[in-house]
Amino acid sequence: DVKVTQSSRYLVKRTGEKVFLECVQDMDHENMFWYRQDPGLGLRLIYFSYDVKMKEKGDIPEGYSVSREKKERFSLILESASTNQTSMYLCASRRRGWADTQYFGPGTRLTVL
Amino acid sequence: AQSVAQPEDQVNVAEGNPLTVKCTYSVSGNxxxxxxxxxxxxxxxxxLKYITGDNLVKGSYGFEAEFNKSQTSFHLKKPSALVSDSALYFCAVSVPAGKSTFGDGTTLTVKP
Structure with missing residues (x-):
């Protein structure tokens, strides 16, 4: 089974802090994604990566950056956390193509005070 | 731009009854x-997923979905609901060389 893990289930940070969310997958998938999930808004794509060191903006990249130095790891960075970034963050990976299934991590619930 | 609509925020059904969770989409291309x-x-x-071929797709836990190109729909169905099916369900669409778009989700509640 594909396993996608996220570094924290719950995280509480203060406004202005730099926040790192880590995601690791163990199936040698090329594609990885970061979404945020808010009630009534579904999943919104923040960034995705086709392969190592490659990244593309999703629908809501403002206030976020990403890093993918190794194939199995995809990091989401909040340079200066704000209260409107309080949300559930979901990481996903996919083998290669758009017809492939995405596998999701358990999520990180981030609260910014 | 592609989009997905799940017109019902909430679906309630009694255990043992059939269930349907609706999804419609808008894309350019297949x-x-x-x-x-x-x-x-x-x-x-x-x-479950539909890529090509038979319009009726069978998936995990007894769920199935029917692709209807003329109505641009992909409704999720199950003949007999279980209490354990209660969850949040998301429909998603992607196109070749395009990104995936998710619907807002539908909360399914199955009552005993």
């Missing part, structure tokens, strides 16, 4: 369609 389920405090899990 779509790839997916259903995922999310249980409380968990990530999304894959249920």
């Amino acid at each position: 779509p790839y369609l997916f259903w995922y389920v999310q249980y409380p405090n968990r990530g999304l899990q894959f249920l």
Whole structure:
């Protein structure tokens, strides 16, 4: 089974802090994604990566950056956390193509005070 | 731009009755369609997908979905609902060389 893990289930940070969310997958998938999930808004794509060191903006990249130095790891960075970034963050990976299934991590619930 | 609509925020059904969770989409080109389920405090899990071929797709846990190109719909169905099916369901669409777009989700509640 594909396993996608996220570094924290719950995280509480203060406004202005730099926040790192880590995601690791163990199936040698090329594609990885970061979404945020808010009630009534579904999943919104923040960034995705086709392969190592490659990244593309999703629908809501403002206030976020990403890093993918190794194939199995995809990091989401909040340079200066704000209260409107309080949300559930979901990481996903996919083998290669758009017809492939995405596998999701358990999520990180981030609260910014 | 592609989009997905799940017109019902909430679906309630009695255990043992059939259930339907609706999804319509808008894309340019041939779509790839997916259903995922999310249980409380968990990530999304894959249920089924339509890529090509037979319009009726069977997936995990007894769920199935029918692709209807003329109505641009991909409704999720199950003949007999279980209390354990209660969860949040997401429909998603992607196109070749395009990104995936998810619907807003539908909360399914199955009552004993």
